[in-house]
Amino acid sequence: MEIAIIASKRNFENKLIAKEAEKRGLNVKYVNPRSVRVLVDGDIKIYDRFGREIFDENVIALSRVERRVLWEGFTLLLTLEKIGYKVINSAYSLLIGQNKFLTMIHLLREGIPVPMSYLSFSLSGALKFIHQMGYPIVLKPIIGGKGKDVMRADCRKEFVKAAKYHLDKMNCVLMQRFIRHGGRDIRILVVGGEVIAAMYRVAASGQWKTNITLGGKPIPFKPDDELTEIAIRSAEAIKAEIAGVDIAEENGQMYVFEVNPTPLFRGLIEATKVNPAKYIIEYAMEMARK
Numbered sequence: 641m642e643i644a645i646i647a648s649k650r651n652f653e654n655k656l657i658a659k660e661a662e663k664r665g666l667n668v669k670y671v672n673p674r675s676v677r678v679l680v681d682g683d684i685k686i687y688d689r690f691g692r693e694i695f696d697e698n699v700i701a702l703s704r705v706e707r708r709v710l711w712e713g714f715t716l717l718l719t720l721e722k723i724g725y726k727v728i729n730s731a732y733s734l735l736i737g738q739n740k741f742l743t744m745i746h747l748l749r750e751g752i753p754v755p756m757s758y759l760s761f762s763l764s765g766a767l768k769f770i771h772q773m774g775y776p777i778v779l780k781p782i783i784g785g786k787g788k789d790v791m792r793a794d795c796r797k798e799f800v801k802a803a804k805y806h807l808d809k810m811n812c813v814l815m816q817r818f819i820r821h822g823g824r825d826i827r828i829l830v831v832g833g834e835v836i837a838a839m840y841r842v843a844a845s846g847q848w849k850t851n852i853t854l855g856g857k858p859i860p861f862k863p864d865d866e867l868t869e870i871a872i873r874s875a876e877a878i879k880a881e882i883a884g885v886d887i888a889e890e891n892g893q894m895y896v897f898e899v900n901p902t903p904l905f906r907g908l909i910e911a912t913k914v915n916p917a918k919y920i921i922e923y924a925m926e927m928a929r930k
């Protein structure tokens with residue numbers, strides 16, 4: 641059996657996944673979705689840049705597709721699914737999970753609580769809703785990560801500035817009610833329908849964004865039954881077999897912010913000593929036997 645890690649980079653997480661696979665005697669190859677060539681001629685064949693066929697029969701494709709190659713990655717995953725390969729984290733879950741608006745509507749439809757959100761493709765459309773939402777308002781890129789360009793507006797002036805920035809960059813404005821979580825939220829990692837590790841992320845002092853990459857501190861945490869269920873159902877809502885689910889609490893009410901189909905886990909390992917790569921590979925091997 642072979643594991644094909646679909647990613648553009650050999651980052652910390654992917655190296656760890658490769659190591660766990662090799663430990664168990666699996667062959668590992670990295671496939672950069674940008675480097676493939678696909679021939680459709682009666683059948684579908686995928687070649688590398690040297691013209692060699694990349695995928696043998698008993699390959700499991702493990703999506704670690706990053707946002708920078710989202711479209712190429714999505715295309716490759718869906719192609720692999722159509723050929724008949726097992727793809728872990730389907731193309732579908734990648735597309736939904738990387739899009740914050742589409743994630744919200746999938747969660748909402750499964751009865752999972754999400755912050756009040758509003759999507760507009762114009763400034764006049766966005767301004768129409770500020771009163772209903774009330775300040776502060778969070779504006780975030782519909783596709784993005786690491787807290788980048790996630791902004792908070794406390795007044796109309798700040799809102800207009802931020803909304804213009806987002807319209808300029810992304811052609812849309814995604815607004816959300818500000819959840820008063822006090823600078824702390826919860827990341828729960830789900831693999832194969834089970835919670836394998838969880839942590840609090842505590843924002844750096846004076847910050848409201850909890851992202852580890854922005855200085856958020858990972859602290860080990862054991863989710864109760866309610867949070868465990870929310871995390872598992874959130875992963876299911878976008879059909880992700882592997883997902884990092886972000887949950888914030890405000891006055892005892894939980895809200896899901898994100899379901900990340902390509903989760904990073906350096907902070908989680910630091911906090912919990914759990915190695916997600918081991919669970920991911922064991923899950924992939926279990927799926928291969930099915």
Ligand SMILES: Nc1ncnc2c1ncn2[C@@H]1O[C@H](COP(=O)(O)OP(=O)(O)O)[C@@H](O)[C@H]1O
Binds near residue numbers: 740778
């Ligand atoms: N509606 C919100 N209310 C309060 N804080 C928020 C809200 N949305 C995001 N945040 C904070 O900003 C951080 C980054 O936002 P998020 O939507 O997770 O984007 P990213 O993909 O960049 O991590 C979150 O981890 C959270 O701490």
Ligand SMILES: [Mg+2]
Binds near residue numbers: 898
């Ligand atoms: Mg986030």
